[in-house]
Amino acid sequence: MNDDTIDPKGFIVTTALDLTLPASALTPGDTFALPENPGRPLIVETLYPHPGLPARLIITTHGQTTPFTLHPNEPVKPLRLLRTFDLTCQLCGNRKQQVLDLTVHGTPQTWVCNQH
Ligand SMILES: [Zn+2]
The missing domain is CATH 2.30.30 (SH3 type barrels.)
Incomplete structure:
Protein backbone atom coordinates (compact mmCIF):
# COMPACT_ATOMS: atom_id res chain seq x y z
CA MET A 1 0.00 0.00 0.00
CA ARG A 80 -4.13 22.20 -1.92
CA LEU A 81 -5.32 20.36 1.18
CA LEU A 82 -3.97 16.86 1.58
CA ARG A 83 -5.88 14.71 4.07
CA THR A 84 -5.65 11.04 4.92
CA PHE A 85 -8.93 9.13 5.01
CA ASP A 86 -9.76 5.64 6.24
CA LEU A 87 -11.96 4.15 3.55
CA THR A 88 -14.06 0.98 3.86
CA CYS A 89 -15.27 -0.72 0.70
CA GLN A 90 -19.07 -0.72 0.56
CA LEU A 91 -19.11 -4.16 -1.07
CA CYS A 92 -16.45 -6.28 0.65
CA GLY A 93 -15.42 -4.34 3.75
CA ASN A 94 -11.86 -3.99 2.48
CA ARG A 95 -10.18 -1.09 4.26
CA LYS A 96 -7.43 1.23 3.25
CA GLN A 97 -5.98 4.61 3.93
CA GLN A 98 -6.08 7.07 1.09
CA VAL A 99 -4.49 10.48 0.83
CA LEU A 100 -6.68 12.89 -1.09
CA ASP A 101 -6.35 16.51 -2.05
CA LEU A 102 -9.66 17.98 -0.95
CA THR A 103 -9.46 20.72 -3.56
CA VAL A 104 -9.16 18.13 -6.36
CA HIS A 105 -11.01 15.08 -5.06
CA GLY A 106 -13.42 16.50 -2.49
CA THR A 107 -14.37 14.69 0.70
CA PRO A 108 -14.96 10.94 0.32
CA GLN A 109 -18.45 9.70 1.20
CA THR A 110 -18.42 6.11 -0.02
CA TRP A 111 -15.81 3.93 -1.66
CA VAL A 112 -15.81 0.72 -3.68
CA CYS A 113 -12.40 -0.95 -4.03
CA ASN A 114 -10.90 -2.05 -7.31
CA GLN A 115 -11.70 -5.76 -6.70
CA HIS A 116 -15.20 -5.37 -8.15
ZN1 LIG B 1 -14.27 -4.20 -2.20
Whole structure:
Protein backbone atom coordinates (compact mmCIF):
# COMPACT_ATOMS: atom_id res chain seq x y z
CA MET A 1 0.00 0.00 0.00
CA ASN A 2 1.39 3.34 -0.95
CA ASP A 3 0.03 6.11 1.23
CA ASP A 4 1.81 8.78 -0.74
CA THR A 5 -0.32 8.37 -3.79
CA ILE A 6 -3.16 10.78 -4.23
CA ASP A 7 -4.45 8.83 -7.20
CA PRO A 8 -7.57 7.18 -5.83
CA LYS A 9 -7.92 3.47 -6.64
CA GLY A 10 -11.32 1.99 -7.06
CA PHE A 11 -14.37 4.24 -7.08
CA ILE A 12 -14.92 7.03 -4.58
CA VAL A 13 -18.03 9.13 -4.26
CA THR A 14 -17.06 12.53 -2.93
CA THR A 15 -18.61 15.85 -2.13
CA ALA A 16 -16.84 18.80 -3.68
CA LEU A 17 -15.07 21.28 -1.49
CA ASP A 18 -16.53 24.73 -1.07
CA LEU A 19 -14.76 27.50 -2.94
CA THR A 20 -13.80 29.08 0.35
CA LEU A 21 -13.09 27.61 3.74
CA PRO A 22 -12.86 29.17 7.18
CA ALA A 23 -9.24 29.87 8.12
CA SER A 24 -9.62 27.48 11.07
CA ALA A 25 -9.91 24.54 8.64
CA LEU A 26 -6.30 24.95 7.52
CA THR A 27 -3.52 22.77 8.85
CA PRO A 28 0.27 22.98 8.39
CA GLY A 29 1.27 22.02 4.86
CA ASP A 30 -1.96 23.30 3.28
CA THR A 31 -1.77 25.77 0.42
CA PHE A 32 -4.29 28.58 0.36
CA ALA A 33 -4.77 32.12 -0.90
CA LEU A 34 -6.38 35.12 0.67
CA PRO A 35 -9.52 36.24 -1.21
CA GLU A 36 -8.04 39.70 -1.73
CA ASN A 37 -4.93 38.18 -3.31
CA PRO A 38 -6.06 34.93 -4.99
CA GLY A 39 -3.03 34.73 -7.29
CA ARG A 40 -0.56 34.40 -4.44
CA PRO A 41 -0.41 30.87 -3.00
CA LEU A 42 0.60 30.60 0.64
CA ILE A 43 1.79 27.42 2.35
CA VAL A 44 0.88 27.10 6.01
CA GLU A 45 3.85 26.53 8.28
CA THR A 46 2.21 26.92 11.67
CA LEU A 47 -1.22 27.93 12.86
CA TYR A 48 -2.08 28.68 16.45
CA PRO A 49 -4.45 30.83 18.55
CA HIS A 50 -3.37 34.41 19.11
CA PRO A 51 -2.00 34.62 22.66
CA GLY A 52 -3.53 38.04 23.32
CA LEU A 53 -6.56 38.33 21.07
CA PRO A 54 -9.39 35.86 21.55
CA ALA A 55 -10.89 34.48 18.35
CA ARG A 56 -7.82 35.23 16.26
CA LEU A 57 -5.45 32.81 14.60
CA ILE A 58 -1.82 33.45 13.80
CA ILE A 59 -0.74 31.74 10.59
CA THR A 60 2.88 31.66 9.52
CA THR A 61 3.61 30.72 5.92
CA HIS A 62 6.66 29.59 3.97
CA GLY A 63 8.83 32.44 2.77
CA GLN A 64 6.92 35.11 4.71
CA THR A 65 8.53 36.77 7.71
CA THR A 66 5.30 38.44 8.82
CA PRO A 67 2.60 36.07 10.04
CA PHE A 68 -1.04 36.58 9.17
CA THR A 69 -3.61 37.23 11.86
CA LEU A 70 -7.01 35.97 10.79
CA HIS A 71 -10.37 35.44 12.37
CA PRO A 72 -11.06 31.67 12.48
CA ASN A 73 -14.19 32.19 10.36
CA GLU A 74 -12.45 34.39 7.80
CA PRO A 75 -12.85 32.78 4.37
CA VAL A 76 -9.72 31.67 2.56
CA LYS A 77 -9.41 30.07 -0.85
CA PRO A 78 -8.09 26.51 -0.51
CA LEU A 79 -5.58 25.49 -3.20
CA ARG A 80 -4.13 22.20 -1.92
CA LEU A 81 -5.32 20.36 1.18
CA LEU A 82 -3.97 16.86 1.58
CA ARG A 83 -5.88 14.71 4.07
CA THR A 84 -5.65 11.04 4.92
CA PHE A 85 -8.93 9.13 5.01
CA ASP A 86 -9.76 5.64 6.24
CA LEU A 87 -11.96 4.15 3.55
CA THR A 88 -14.06 0.98 3.86
CA CYS A 89 -15.27 -0.72 0.70
CA GLN A 90 -19.07 -0.72 0.56
CA LEU A 91 -19.11 -4.16 -1.07
CA CYS A 92 -16.45 -6.28 0.65
CA GLY A 93 -15.42 -4.34 3.75
CA ASN A 94 -11.86 -3.99 2.48
CA ARG A 95 -10.18 -1.09 4.26
CA LYS A 96 -7.43 1.23 3.25
CA GLN A 97 -5.98 4.61 3.93
CA GLN A 98 -6.08 7.07 1.09
CA VAL A 99 -4.49 10.48 0.83
CA LEU A 100 -6.68 12.89 -1.09
CA ASP A 101 -6.35 16.51 -2.05
CA LEU A 102 -9.66 17.98 -0.95
CA THR A 103 -9.46 20.72 -3.56
CA VAL A 104 -9.16 18.13 -6.36
CA HIS A 105 -11.01 15.08 -5.06
CA GLY A 106 -13.42 16.50 -2.49
CA THR A 107 -14.37 14.69 0.70
CA PRO A 108 -14.96 10.94 0.32
CA GLN A 109 -18.45 9.70 1.20
CA THR A 110 -18.42 6.11 -0.02
CA TRP A 111 -15.81 3.93 -1.66
CA VAL A 112 -15.81 0.72 -3.68
CA CYS A 113 -12.40 -0.95 -4.03
CA ASN A 114 -10.90 -2.05 -7.31
CA GLN A 115 -11.70 -5.76 -6.70
CA HIS A 116 -15.20 -5.37 -8.15
ZN1 LIG B 1 -14.27 -4.20 -2.20
